[in-house]
Amino acid sequence: MQSTGLLKLWASTTMKELEKIMRKAKMKSIAGLIALAIAGVPVAALAHHSFAQFDKTKSVTLQGTVKEWQFTNPHSWLQLLVVEGESGVPQEYSIEGSSVNALARRGWSPMTFKPGDKITVVVNPMLDGSHGGAFVKATLSDGRVLSSGQTPN
Secondary structure: OHHHHHHHHHHHHHHHHHHHHHHHHHHHHHHHHHHHHHHHHHHHHHHOOOOOOEOOOOOEEEEEEEEEEEOOOOOOEEEEEEEOOOOOOEEEEEEEOOOHHHHHHOOOOOOOOOOOOEEEEEEEEEOOOOOEEEEEEEEOOOOOEEEOOOOOO
16 A cells, blocks of 8 residues: 555656646747747848849939830849930840739739830839839830839839
């Protein structure tokens, strides 16, 4: 009888200690997950690049012909052929726009621009002066004005 009582005491103590150890392990796991989540936030923010490469204080108006419209994530792209100066040689501009989600909510689609469309586009130019910019708005040949809604027009 005495040994049965000792076994019960030992078993109950062991269970209590085991539960205590498990609680501590669970708390450490939760704390570890929280720490990983917090540490991952800056990485996620860096993974989505900013529009810092564009000069938001300037606007440039480009008249040209659509070469390609890429209605893709994470950002849409408009390839525009622009004839500059008297050379008559078109220069290709890469114009970065908003995400598909943001544009679709404004009624945009993969058919918004078609190769050969003559359009006028306002962009925030590249800081380094290269042929490109951040899309501000476009005026189509029929006079309709399209805005990404991401920048003031």
